Amino acid sequence: MKNYKVSRKVGHFLNHFFLILGCIITVYPLVWMLFSSFKPTSMVMSVPPEFFPSQPTLENYQTIFADNIGIYFWNSTYISIIRTIIPVYTSALMGYVFAKFNFRGKNIMFMIFIATMMVPWIVTIIPLYNMFNVIGILDKHIALILPTVVSGYGIYLVRSFMFQVPSSLMESARIDGCGEFMIFHKIVLPLVAPAMAALGIILFLQAWDDYLWPFLVLTSEEKYTLTIGLSKYAFKQYTVAYGPVLAGAVVSILPVVIVYIVLQKHIVEGISLGGVKG
Amino acid sequence: MKKKWSLTRKQTIFVWCAMIPCLIAILLFSIFPIIQTFYGSLFNWNALTGQMTFIGIDNFKNAFSDQLVGKSLFNTIYLTFFAVLLKTILAFAVALMVNATKRAQGFYRAIYFLPTICTMIATAFVFRFLLQPEAGTINGYLQMLGISGPGWLEDPVWAMPTVILYTIWKDFGYVFLIFLAGIQGISPEVVEASVIDGATGFQRVRYIIVPLMHPITIYNVVTQVIGSLQIFTSIIGLTNNAATSTAGGPMYATTTTGLYIYQMAFTNYKFGYASAIAVILFAIIMIFTCVQMKFADRKGEF
Numbered sequence: 115m116k117n118y119k120v121s122r123k124v125g126h127f128l129n130h131f132f133l134i135l136g137c138i139i140t141v142y143p144l145v146w147m148l149f150s151s152f153k154p155t156s157m158v159m160s161v162p163p164e165f166f167p168s169q170p171t172l173e174n175y176q177t178i179f180a181d182n183i184g185i186y187f188w189n190s191t192y193i194s195i196i197r198t199i200i201p202v203y204t205s206a207l208m209g210y211v212f213a214k215f216n217f218r219g220k221n222i223m224f225m226i227f228i229a230t231m232m233v234p235w236i237v238t239i240i241p242l243y244n245m246f247n248v249i250g251i252l253d254k255h256i257a258l259i260l261p262t263v264v265s266g267y268g269i270y271l272v273r274s275f276m277f278q279v280p281s282s283l284m285e286s287a288r289i290d291g292c293g294e295f296m297i298f299h300k301i302v303l304p305l306v307a308p309a310m311a312a313l314g315i316i317l318f319l320q321a322w323d324d325y326l327w328p329f330l331v332l333t334s335e336e337k338y339t340l341t342i343g344l345s346k347y348a349f350k351q352y353t354v355a356y357g358p359v360l361a362g363a364v365v366s367i368l369p370v371v372i373v374y375i376v377l378q379k380h381i382v383e384g385i386s387l388g389g390v391k392g
Numbered sequence: 393m394k395k396k397w398s399l400t401r402k403q404t405i406f407v408w409c410a411m412i413p414c415l416i417a418i419l420l421f422s423i424f425p426i427i428q429t430f431y432g433s434l435f436n437w438n439a440l441t442g443q444m445t446f447i448g449i450d451n452f453k454n455a456f457s458d459q460l461v462g463k464s465l466f467n468t469i470y471l472t473f474f475a476v477l478l479k480t481i482l483a484f485a486v487a488l489m490v491n492a493t494k495r496a497q498g499f500y501r502a503i504y505f506l507p508t509i510c511t512m513i514a515t516a517f518v519f520r521f522l523l524q525p526e527a528g529t530i531n532g533y534l535q536m537l538g539i540s541g542p543g544w545l546e547d548p549v550w551a552m553p554t555v556i557l558y559t560i561w562k563d564f565g566y567v568f569l570i571f572l573a574g575i576q577g578i579s580p581e582v583v584e585a586s587v588i589d590g591a592t593g594f595q596r597v598r599y600i601i602v603p604l605m606h607p608i609t610i611y612n613v614v615t616q617v618i619g620s621l622q623i624f625t626s627i628i629g630l631t632n633n634a635a636t637s638t639a640g641g642p643m644y645a646t647t648t649t650g651l652y653i654y655q656m657a658f659t660n661y662k663f664g665y666a667s668a669i670a671v672i673l674f675a676i677i678m679i680f681t682c683v684q685m686k687f688a689d690r691k692g693e694f
Binding site for chain 1: 398399409415420423424428432489492493504512513522524536561570572618624628632637650653663666671
């Protein structure tokens, strides 16, 4: 019995030991980024490597803020917010329609909407670029917003929550003479607010991280989002300005990490739900 | 209960008022583009002039004899196979380990998930700098241990394994989180019953948890495979060469099919040819997905 207890303790210790080792590997690149963003460029790559900045400086941050990163930051923020609000709303609306109404062709419609979730970018990007070129909205922020107004994933997620809304609530509102849109906005939406919040965070993070499409359509500098501004800045130089690029990386990562720390529970729930139910 | 379509007129109006704008959006931004990609793959379609000349399946013939298409498909499948395999095994093991701890589960979950939410292009740059061959930090530490580090992203042999390393670091948290949620969703009675029956820890994992996790494993593998087959942003971040402003090097060692399609379409302006390669990759993605779904069905039966 004693042996068993000892081996159990050793097991627990080893378990935590490996898990903490894993945590260090996970966090190390991010910590390195943060510390190195305060080093002068010449010290980022130094032999032997130094972990803490020995001569901490803010010059990297000054450089990138002089180089318009403030504008990129604002572009990313407002575009990501729009790219969150619109699909969250359409997801709630469509989720409600697919969960609570029976109409001809419903299943096929649902399948079509869900299928859009799985369409790889490779088969849409060329015609989409061509279309936006023809109607003249390349290099405009609307080009980033339009393709994301409907989210198949979002419809799927909110719909599964809609089943929990009791239909009797809607029935009694109808008897009271409430219009259908009124019922949706005043009664149903508040009840699924947690699901919408979880979805909203995920969509915001996706929009913030979006790279390929904005990289393709945005050409004028003042329109860049943060990810594009950062990479164009890095690609501009033959010898990469390590310090400023790392400072830019911190500026692009810090807000999402803060959002993550504050809203961790919702994010984890939203993502686990999508996976486990799917 | 007989009337199945029991909508009043008002409700019907509501349903279609809600549906039509969304339907138009997906028709315009998803369905129409897919059709046009297939259609355009049969044309010599010049991006600059917009001129389209019908050439039948010539684009596909060219694609099959294009060595770089073959190379890029090889790279893509190489990356997908190892990245997904390692991510799945590692994430499953760590999910079991975290599930076995009583304390600090929330802490581990928070830390392991952190890279997933970080901006991809920024983390790719961080990896690139860390793994810089001459003066990078990782090789610096290796040197202190007396090991001369590899050329990482600048060595044709090491470049793809380095990309795989990065994607494991980046996506591990997501796969792990889904596994952990799944393991915690297993009813405790099932596990307790096996303990009473005298199952060892290993037996419990092998004969109870692994079979019960089968659908979730398939879900994870399918999403990761679909993601890996289309990889783009990480490759740009890790390998884009500032001097030549092309990615996918050295010596095309990290040119994936997604990247090649992009380059054909938007650097070489061959929309038709790029569409044909996109159709080929799309077919591969569909075949993978269907095979894996079938696999899920068969195993899910007992």
